[in-house]
Amino acid sequence: MAFKVLLVDDEPGALEGMQMWIDWRKLGFEICGTGSNGREGLRLIEELEPDLVVTDVNMPVMNGLEMIEAWQRHPARRAVSFALISGYSEFEYAQRAMRFGITHYLLKPVEAEEAAAELEQIRGELLREAERSRISRVAAYEETTALIRSLLASDPQETKNIRPCPLLDRVSASRAAWNCCLVQADADRFPEAREWASSLLEEKEALYLIDLDYGQFVLVYGEGAEKAPGKTKSLKSGDVVTELIRGASGRPVCLALGESRKSLYEIGHSYTTAARAMSHRFYEEGDLPQIFTYEATRSLGFSQHYDQMPLMDRIIESIQLMKPDDFEKSVTSTARSFREKRTAPEIVEKAVIHLLYKTSEYIREMLGDPAEEVLALYHVPGMSAPTTLTGMMGYLKSFGEACIEALTREQARKSKGIVEEINQYIREHYREALTIKKLAQVFYLHPVYLGQLLMKKNGVSFHDMVHDLRIEEALALLNEGRMKNCDIAEQVGYANYGQFLKQFERRHGMSPNEYKNRI
Known part of the structure; x- marks a missing residue:
């Protein structure tokens, strides 16, 4: 330095x-x-x-x-x-x-x-x-940021009831007006956007960054003349906004500007109007738009009428009936209806969250614990990530398809019965000292009943199935020619070579050595 x-x-x-x-x-x-x-x-x-x-x-x-x-x-x-x-x-x-x-x-x-x-x-x-100055500036910035955060959370109508604060008085008086720039980024690009915004703090005065939930943060900035004792540094109107737009160009962010106010104590109004401007991103297609302003969007409105319930019921029904084609058509129709009627984003969000909850309850009832594997992949309690209709309905589509797939798997499993589970267990453990008694303990069945069940469904006994699997693997190892016969016998699960030899000759009419000589 x-x-x-x-x-x-x-x-x-x-x-x-x-x-x-x-x-x-x-x-x-x-x-x-x-x-x-x-x-x-x-x-x-x-x-x-x-x-x-x-x-x-x-x-x-x-x-x-x-x-x-x-x-x-x-x-x-x-x-x-x-x-x-x-x-x-x-x-x-x-x-x-x-x-x-x-x-x-x-x-x-x-x-x-x-x-x-x-x-x-x-x-x-x-x-x-x-x-010392740096520490003092950081402390003052953090204190100011905390105070501004409380103002953002306050009711804009209750500004007169906010108790004055000397620090906020000084900060507020340093600029002619104050405003909010709401910044939104997709979840995977949020760190990049946050880093860009943080770099602005090092270059600009009267600029404060407040983190919000759901991939958003807000930049509270002063505009107009910088007022200092004996000195007035003139700032052209819109300089801060121009700088923000220039910095956001080419970055994965969407900006929304609120309505400015003369006092920092009224920043809650600026934040509310910035959020209203940002809501108009909901029906935008493609990449993130560059900027929305309250001034440009204040005359635009959304429909508060909700009549898509039959379409939403059709979505749930297609999931319950495990019909992926009908499900995709229902989601597409519902999205088209929302867009044509320009339904208010908060209404769409509530409807989709309700559908997510209802579907979650259904698959928990049908699948039990396995349902949690599906639900763990989705943030069901709220739509924190998707901020456009396209993103929200895409999120719903992905969730529904995962549910249909899980329900289909469960139906297939039940149709095959427990025998498939037992067969799978045998295929995974045949190299071990697996007995019908041990298998019965794993599946809570009587050994005699289990043996009869396997014979009926598989057409072969438990013991023959185990020997078939072992000899099949032994053949593959013999074809590779890298292991001794005794090592192969041990690897596929035989305690002694004589037993391996007996089972091999029984199935192939020759010894392992004779088999190798024919390769």
């Missing part, structure tokens, strides 16, 4: 010498300008905003002490450190400077080593002051 230095001296040679013989960059400084007397120095302090002013004491027009005194009384005064240059005969000036809090001196002629030592001390003080 390099601090800016202004040099003020009426002797050109002294100015040139300080610039040449002191390694300012190495010491952490950069020279931003030079002046030849106190009056010029006073103008340059206001114009260049240096961190440090190194000034001669005895100068024409206005000497160094008079310049320091004038700056400390200046209405636009900001924190500036001063270092005096004086000769031995001018030491009484240095004593007078103590009244202004000046503690750093350089004696003429300025020696590079002595100047470096003094400047290192000054840099340390500036660093500590910069850190």
